[in-house]
Amino acid sequence: xxxxxxxxDRLPLAGVLRLGRPSDIWFKPALSVVVAAAPPNLxxxxxxxxxxxxxxxxxxxxxxxxxxxxYAARARVLxxxxxxxxxxxxxxxxxxxxxxxxxxxxxxxxxxxAAQKALCDATRIGPPGNVVLTFISSAALFTPQTPDRIPGxxxxxxxAAAWAWLVGMAPGLPRPHGPxxxxxxxxxxxxAAYVETAGAGDRAGRDSAGGDPGDTARAAVQAARHALxxxxxxxxxxxxxERLVVRAEIALAAPADADPALLRAWARQVRxxxxxxxxxxxxxxxxxxxxxxxxxxxxxxRLRPLAPLALRTALGCALAxxxxxxxxxxxxxxxxxTAASLYQANLxxxxxRGVQRVVGNLLGVLLFxxxxxxxxxxxxxxxxxxxxxxxxxEALIARNYWLGSVCVTPMALLVTExxxxxxxxxxxxxxxxxxxxxxxxxxxxxxxxxxRRWQRVVRxxxxxxxxxxxxxxxxxxRPDRRTGETTEGAxx
Numbered sequence: 393x394x395x396x397x398x399x400x401d402r403l404p405l406a407g408v409l410r411l412g413r414p415s416d417i418w419f420k421p422a423l424s425v426v427v428a429a430a431p432p433n434l435x436x437x438x439x440x441x442x443x444x445x446x447x448x449x450x451x452x453x454x455x456x457x458x459x460x461x462x463y464a465a466r467a468r469v470l471x472x473x474x475x476x477x478x479x480x481x482x483x484x485x486x487x488x489x490x491x492x493x494x495x496x497x498x499x500x501x502x503x504x505x506a507a508q509k510a511l512c513d514a515t516r517i518g519p520p521g522n523v524v525l526t527f528i529s530s531a532a533l534f535t536p537q538t539p540d541r542i543p544g545x546x547x548x549x550x551x552a553a554a555w556a557w558l559v560g561m562a563p564g565l566p567r568p569h570g571p572x573x574x575x576x577x578x579x580x581x582x583x584a585a586y587v588e589t590a591g592a593g594d595r596a597g598r599d600s601a602g603g604d605p606g607d608t609a610r611a612a613v614q615a616a617r618h619a620l621x622x623x624x625x626x627x628x629x630x631x632x633x634e635r636l637v638v639r640a641e642i643a644l645a646a647p648a649d650a651d652p653a654l655l656r657a658w659a660r661q662v663r664x665x666x667x668x669x670x671x672x673x674x675x676x677x678x679x680x681x682x683x684x685x686x687x688x689x690x691x692x693x694r695l696r697p698l699a700p701l702a703l704r705t706a707l708g709c710a711l712a713x714x715x716x717x718x719x720x721x722x723x724x725x726x727x728x729x730t731a732a733s734l735y736q737a738n739l740x741x742x743x744x745r746g747v748q749r750v751v752g753n754l755l756g757v758l759l760f761x762x763x764x765x766x767x768x769x770x771x772x773x774x775x776x777x778x779x780x781x782x783x784x785x786e787a788l789i790a791r792n793y794w795l796g797s798v799c800v801t802p803m804a805l806l807v808t809e810x811x812x813x814x815x816x817x818x819x820x821x822x823x824x825x826x827x828x829x830x831x832x833x834x835x836x837x838x839x840x841x842x843x844r845r846w847q848r849v850v851r852x853x854x855x856x857x858x859x860x861x862x863x864x865x866x867x868x869x870r871p872d873r874r875t876g877e878t879t880e881g882a883x884x
Contacts, residue, residue, distance in 0.1 A: 409792060414790050415790040417574065423783070424459070428454075428556040432445070432551075442775070442810045454474050455559050457473045458473070460574075460615075478549060481532055483500070488536070523733045530728050534725050569623075572616075572620055573633065575612075583644055587647040613637060705732060707840070710728075712829055713727055716728075726804075742835065747794075750828065753801045756797055757802075774806060801823065
């Protein structure tokens with residue numbers, strides 16, 4: 393009985409599928425990916441070369457990243473994401489052109505997935521993390537390829553990625569401080585909610601998302617601090633925002649002396665494209681506002697602690713792909729990508745992601761079956777369905793990972809039809825089998841290769857200092873409550 397109770401506590405089902413509130417900017421990544429993908433796809437449609445859409449889609453998906461980052465930081469992140477995508481795609485295309493051995497292709501895909509997972513975690517690239525990169529490289533591995541076509545395919549992906557970079561940077565023209573303003577506004581609102589809760593004498597209360605108001609406020613202040621530090625270039629607007637974030641930190645430390653109405657008024661004004669409200673410069677009370685950007689250290693030093701995670705990812709992806717091959721599945725990369733999407737900071741979060749992935753994919757298969765008749769009416773309908781599903785996936789995934797997967801699954805299935813319509817029955821069967829196989833084998837690998845270091849970090853985070861203003865320093869990124877991913881702000 394004790395073993396059963398312990399397992400239930402570590403691998404819970406309650407709450408895994410609960411929907412959270414949408415991100416304040418849920419429409420930004422959703423619109424961005426549509427704007428990034430539509431022109432290349434429509435151009436290929438006009439040229440009668442929709443079979444090349446897989447390569448332009450690879451570049452267009454770069455528009456999903458870095459929506460919470462200031463524009464100077466976003467420019468760098470999007471460039472690195474594009475380079476990482478092109479590197480993985482080039483490796484996959486060259487491998488596919490040199491060998492037709494499915495075992496070799498799965499092995500290379502597993503190694504690429506491990507490298508992508510480790511690099512994304514080490515650089516804290518943020519959602520959607522390694523999953524999109526792994527999907528692109530794994531799909532390319534199982535696409536027939538010849539060496540003479542590789543430069544052209546990479547050129548298409550690079551051109552689409554350049555367009556995605558422009559799409560991601562375009563909002564900075566009318567609102568150059570938009571991300572910092574949103575982060576500061578969120579910190580002020582979350583702090584006001586905490587002050588109201590503390591003032592009511594209910595420090596153990598829960599916010600509307602089911603979390604502790606104090607934890608929510610501290611995370612929001614930390615995200616605002618990180619956004620302001622990553623902006624780097626000092627401006628009057630940034631300095632004014634820093635002073636407001638310091639006031640939020642002071643309110644966290646002394647909620648009884650804070651005015652939640654004033655905090656909310658500041659939050660409303662900051663959110664709009666108006667002059668930032670002036671607040672007294674109290675940075676000396678916390679010693680945080682002038683804190684420099686912390687050095688990250690050499691990439692190698694950040695990668696070394698992630699060796700168990702990389703090993704687990706490689707093992708889980710390889711075994712999932714081999715199991716899919718043994719079952720006679722023609723697209724084992726679906727099992728590989730499913731396994732790669734599971735691994736989070738600890739086993740409990742990995743289990744939750746596995747449940748979300750399976751539920752979302754199975755419902756997504758049903759949606760695909762409903763959409764196939766419409767998509768098969770012509771290539772225009774196929775492209776429009778894919779764009780609509782792209783929008784739906786990014787609009788919904790912030791609520792819960794499984795809800796976004798309901799749209800991601802049919803979109804991935806429809807992408808395979810760009811080269812020609814296929815019978816939906818085999819596609820549905822293969823996707824269901826690969827989802828279940830990938831999730832089961834991936835969880836087995838998570839148990840077989842535990843990461844004690846991350847488990848210690850998670851336990852320490854639960855029992856560590858709880859007040860930023862009291863410690864005078866940031867506590868580092870924390871796992872998102874819904875997705876389990878380590879983020880620096882709200883999930884885009």
